[in-house]
Amino acid sequence: MQRYFVPPDQLLDEKLVIRGDDVHHIVRVMRGKPGDELIACDGEGRCVRARIVRLDAQEVEAEVLEPLVERRELPIEVTIAQGLPKGDKLEWIIQKGTELGMAALIPFCSERTVVKWEAKKEEKKRERWQKIAKEAAEQAHRCRVPRVEPPVGFAELLDLAKRHTACAIAYEQENTTSLRTVLERVAPGDSLCVLIGPEGGFTAAEVARAEQAGILPVSLGPRILRTETASQFVLAAVSYHFEC
Numbered sequence: 001m002q003r004y005f006v007p008p009d010q011l012l013d014e015k016l017v018i019r020g021d022d023v024h025h026i027v028r029v030m031r032g033k034p035g036d037e038l039i040a041c042d043g044e045g046r047c048v049r050a051r052i053v054r055l056d057a058q059e060v061e062a063e064v065l066e067p068l069v070e071r072r073e074l075p076i077e078v079t080i081a082q083g084l085p086k087g088d089k090l091e092w093i094i095q096k097g098t099e100l101g102m103a104a105l106i107p108f109c110s111e112r113t114v115v116k117w118e119a120k121k122e123e124k125k126r127e128r129w130q131k132i133a134k135e136a137a138e139q140a141h142r143c144r145v146p147r148v149e150p151p152v153g154f155a156e157l158l159d160l161a162k163r164h165t166a167c168a169i170a171y172e173q174e175n176t177t178s179l180r181t182v183l184e185r186v187a188p189g190d191s192l193c194v195l196i197g198p199e200g201g202f203t204a205a206e207v208a209r210a211e212q213a214g215i216l217p218v219s220l221g222p223r224i225l226r227t228e229t230a231s232q233f234v235l236a237a238v239s240y241h242f243e244c
């Protein structure tokens with residue numbers, strides 16, 4: 001059944017209203033009509049089965065039939081801190097990361113970041129990233145939409161990262177500690193933040209700063225992964241460790 005995310009204040013106990021791009025999808029793509037059923041989620045974990053009662057080009061109104069209890073989210077809340085990559089790689093990372101259960105993404109700039117981050121264009125880009133996350137979450141039948149945070153500098157990132165139950169920095173020169181060590185320290189309900197460097201990786205000084213902030217350098221295995229692969233490896237490993 002098709003799934004749509006609606007703002008929490010549009011998803012009431014008995015009815016819900018869908019507006020925006022999803023209306024086009026329901027009316028034109030799905031050729032929806034009164035009586036058709038759909039799943040609506042508030043993006044924060046609450047999902048319901050609902051039946052369309054009225055629709056026009058602007059909005060779709062549906063009656064709530066029953067709450068849905070689903071286990072679609074990773075038992076650990078995983079935040080990926082991603083060094084801003086070149087081109088449209090971040091869009092790919094958001095789409096695939098959402099499929100794999102990412103809870104949030106924090107893009108950051110560090111010493112070896114090559115893309116220039118233009119604050120003026122920032123809001124438009126972030127809106128686009130958030131839209132990609134929403135559409136991927138619908139497609140993946142998730143109950144939550146990952147948050148895409150505004151890009152931050154390295155110092156601010158360390159501050160944000162420390163707020164999680166556990167935090168690791170993926171570093172290809174780390175030979176002794178692996179991601180597994182971190183996964184063995186967290187339990188369902190905990191939050192985990194993993195820092196992934198941009199194409200050029202982290203400098204040794206950045207890794208040292210992270211370590212001073214209590215962030216553990218970890219290996220993601222014997223091969224060097226591209227920046228866009230590293231985040232996906234982390235998410236798949238969390239799923240394998242806790243869900244498979």
Ligand code: SAH
Pocket residue numbers: 169170171172173195196197198199200201202218219220221222223224225226227230
């Ligand atoms: N500096 C390197 C690789 C950068 S890869 C070079 O240019 O050769 C980009 C990022 O992916 C790294 O900063 C790291 O966070 C992550 N990464 C890739 N492979 C990894 C591995 N085997 N172990 C840990 N982290 C890895």
